[in-house]
Amino acid sequence: MDENQLKNLKTEQERVYSIIEEIDRKAAKWKASSSDVGSDALQLRKTFWEDVTVNFDEADDVAETFTSIKQQAALLSERERTQSQMVKQLKTLSQLRFSPYFGRVDFKEVGESEAEKIYLGIASLMDEQEENFLVYDWRAPISGLYYDYSPGPAQYETETETIKGEMELKRQFVIKGGKIKAMFETGVTIGDEMLQEVLGNNADTQMKTIVATIQKEQNQIIRNDSSSLVVVQGVAGSGKTSAAMQRIAYLLYRYRNIISSENIMLFSPNPLFNSYVATVLPELGEENMQQATFQEYLLSRFGAEYELEDPFEQMEYLLAAEKDESRQERVEGIRFKASLEFKGLLDRYAERLSRDTLVFRNLTLKKRMIISKHEIAHYYDSLEKNISIPNRIQMVKEWLLKELKKKAKAEQSQEWVEKEIQFLDKEDYLESYKQSQKKQGEADDTFHDYEREEKWLSELVVKRRFKPLFNLVKKLKFINNKAIFINFFKDVSIQAETTPANWSSICDQTVSSLERKSIRYEDATPFLYLQDLIEGRKSNTSIRHVFIDEAQDYTPFQFAYIKMLFPYSKMTLLGDINQAIYSGPTGAPTIFAEAALDFGEKETYKLTKTYRSTRQIVEFTRELIKGGNLIEPFNRNGPKPGIVNSCEQIEHIRTTIELIADLKEKGHKNIAIICKTAAESKDAFESIRESHDARLIEKGTLTFENGINVVPTYLAKGIEFDAVIIFDSSSYTRDEERKLLYTACTRAMHELYILSRGEFSPLLTEVDEQLYQAI
Numbered sequence: 001m002d003e004n005q006l007k008n009l010k011t012e013q014e015r016v017y018s019i020i021e022e023i024d025r026k027a028a029k030w031k032a033s034s035s036d037v038g039s040d041a042l043q044l045r046k047t048f049w050e051d052v053t054v055n056f057d058e059a060d061d062v063a064e065t066f067t068s069i070k071q072q073a074a075l076l077s078e079r080e081r082t083q084s085q086m087v088k089q090l091k092t093l094s095q096l097r098f099s100p101y102f103g104r105v106d107f108k109e110v111g112e113s114e115a116e117k118i119y120l121g122i123a124s125l126m127d128e129q130e131e132n133f134l135v136y137d138w139r140a141p142i143s144g145l146y147y148d149y150s151p152g153p154a155q156y157e158t159e160t161e162t163i164k165g166e167m168e169l170k171r172q173f174v175i176k177g178g179k180i181k182a183m184f185e186t187g188v189t190i191g192d193e194m195l196q197e198v199l200g201n202n203a204d205t206q207m208k209t210i211v212a213t214i215q216k217e218q219n220q221i222i223r224n225d226s227s228s229l230v231v232v233q234g235v236a237g238s239g240k241t242s243a244a245m246q247r248i249a250y251l252l253y254r255y256r257n258i259i260s261s262e263n264i265m266l267f268s269p270n271p272l273f274n275s276y277v278a279t280v281l282p283e284l285g286e287e288n289m290q291q292a293t294f295q296e297y298l299l300s301r302f303g304a305e306y307e308l309e310d311p312f313e314q315m316e317y318l319l320a321a322e323k324d325e326s327r328q329e330r331v332e333g334i335r336f337k338a339s340l341e342f343k344g345l346l347d348r349y350a351e352r353l354s355r356d357t358l359v360f361r362n363l364t365l366k367k368r369m370i371i372s373k374h375e376i377a378h379y380y381d382s383l384e385k386n387i388s389i390p391n392r393i394q395m396v397k398e399w400l401l402k403e404l405k406k407k408a409k410a411e412q413s414q415e416w417v418e419k420e421i422q423f424l425d426k427e428d429y430l431e432s433y434k435q436s437q438k439k440q441g442e443a444d445d446t447f448h449d450y451e452r453e454e455k456w457l458s459e460l461v462v463k464r465r466f467k468p469l470f471n472l473v474k475k476l477k478f479i480n481n482k483a484i485f486i487n488f489f490k491d492v493s494i495q496a497e498t499t500p501a502n503w504s505s506i507c508d509q510t511v512s513s514l515e516r517k518s519i520r521y522e523d524a525t526p527f528l529y530l531q532d533l534i535e536g537r538k539s540n541t542s543i544r545h546v547f548i549d550e551a552q553d554y555t556p557f558q559f560a561y562i563k564m565l566f567p568y569s570k571m572t573l574l575g576d577i578n579q580a581i582y583s584g585p586t587g588a589p590t591i592f593a594e595a596a597l598d599f600g601e602k603e604t605y606k607l608t609k610t611y612r613s614t615r616q617i618v619e620f621t622r623e624l625i626k627g628g629n630l631i632e633p634f635n636r637n638g639p640k641p642g643i644v645n646s647c648e649q650i651e652h653i654r655t656t657i658e659l660i661a662d663l664k665e666k667g668h669k670n671i672a673i674i675c676k677t678a679a680e681s682k683d684a685f686e687s688i689r690e691s692h693d694a695r696l697i698e699k700g701t702l703t704f705e706n707g708i709n710v711v712p713t714y715l716a717k718g719i720e721f722d723a724v725i726i727f728d729s730s731s732y733t734r735d736e737e738r739k740l741l742y743t744a745c746t747r748a749m750h751e752l753y754i755l756s757r758g759e760f761s762p763l764l765t766e767v768d769e770q771l772y773q774a775i
């Protein structure tokens, strides 16, 4: 370091110290007022009832009591809210105290004589007078300069105008515990040195924030606030998930008075992924968004009534099943059912249904018919055909509720009711007595006590018995959606141009599985779509922004359905067509099909630079896919991938065990043995468990832990490991398994090894031998 650099470092460190002093001053002040608010809230809770005027004597008094309670509750909740905001602010202050900022730009605005020094951190910090920013939030408009420009002419947008000027300096810091550990002047891209340092670290079971090193092209995605649909097609490891997480943080900041974390929804690829990204937003001082897998949504809709296949089971079938006629039919079915043409067929069918009748279910009680499906159909058919199906359904519902009430009343005199009264609890008798006493005071006193109680009890018995029926009707379960869906497949006359030639066999397959109450993954979304066309579903208005990660795994049909569920939401899709492991074995269209993305204002971004893996791993993995030469590695070095071609089973296991020991020895904390299927994973796990403390990851697993994880590819999606061992390349033989192998290999950050239990995969034979080491 030369003298000048030393001087700069000293000045910057002094500034850090002065910032920490300010943070401490603020923290002390806030702590004091937070404990005031805290004790206020505590006191309020303690004395809640003392300050409330409680009087139930007259109607007016009751109203007054109610208002008084409401006021007191509002006061308490306001204090509690302030208190929780203060706790949050104190937490942010303590994060800032550890590392107040990571970047600085000196920007001289046109017309100004001096450049302003802009320091960027995870949150803003004002000076004591609350006049000047000591640190700018990385999401503030002015902070855009840091991500988008190198020293020279630069500009940023505020809500109303473009501010132009000259960037005189751009500097990066690594500050830990209030000490500057490193400081670089940076050029066009944000510090290679800093990225080297970040990316060279061990993989973690939790994703990290990247705010200090966001790249220009990622920044555009993060800060796009004009498009209704943002589509990111980025290669493996290009920072799609990272960009999504920082984008959420950005939107929460940019629209902080309009949206909060509850208004943002992230569809993630598997339950493990939820925990993988769980700490990113809290690290940035924000709360986590809503998060679910699409399968979780489907399950919540189908409930326990059906056996619902998940995408993993579907894939396991496709990978393992013999290539016979039945598999071929299923493949063609999956392909067609993924398409918008198929959705069009369901629309046509629903249109036809609106002129026809629907299929209903009998309403029965203990096998006794209460209202038959024919009666329901009769009422439904009597309604005007030009009323929409969902509206007619609502009318049927109202009618059924009334009918049920009548039936329930008539039921009270039945013999079974009297019998059942004898089995009621003591509490019920007591309650009937109380009710009867209450009634005694009222005008009509035609009953004797006994009769009054008896009446009340028989009402109770019938009400309890009828309750499930009322619930069923309220949930529209009187519609036989399964039969309506089956009828669609039975009527093969409804066809599109793209309907496969063997459509009628596909339909037979579908019907037979539906009749067993088993819903295949490819049928789940179409089933719900048709159900929603019939029942009419209230769209979700609270979600304002939907993110879909690993978007390539969604079909155009599923995306259209998601759009229907969230009609008022903006969407951000992030995916990589080369990792489309579900559509790989079937050739089904993905969300990236042009028609699927026909959507208002759309912006598409392509990310071709990859950050996760070393240059050597990227140079190897990109050979596995078509068009891989466009993938640009980040220049970080490591050993070339190793390929071990062992044939014997015993030798294969011995090599795996030794390799894991080697990787552990080298200090890798997070090692994955990636397998093609769940069965292979089990097998691999059994083979190594005696020698190594490993963990088998299955679809029910909720978190990754550091150590040795044995995992099928589809559960390793979106996640990364220090070192990856592909357990058996010989199981990837078909071209359609290319994406699966590519996805598995691209999980590696520092080291990649490929083992084979027999001949190594033909998909690897085309790879240039220079790019790997044969071991």
Ligand SMILES: Nc1ncnc2c1ncn2[C@@H]1O[C@H](COP(=O)(O)OP(=O)(O)OP(=O)(O)O)[C@@H](O)[C@H]1O
Binding pocket: 195, 198, 199, 208, 210, 213, 214, 215, 218, 234, 235, 236, 237, 238, 239, 240, 241, 242, 243, 576, 579, 611, 612, 717, 718, 719, 720, 746
């Ligand atoms: N700008 C950046 N600064 C620092 N690290 C980055 C940056 N961009 C990406 N990374 C790192 O690269 C790795 C891959 O990022 P991420 O998982 O977001 O990529 P992805 O495109 O979603 O990958 P995949 O599609 O393979 O799952 C992560 O370790 C992430 O922290």
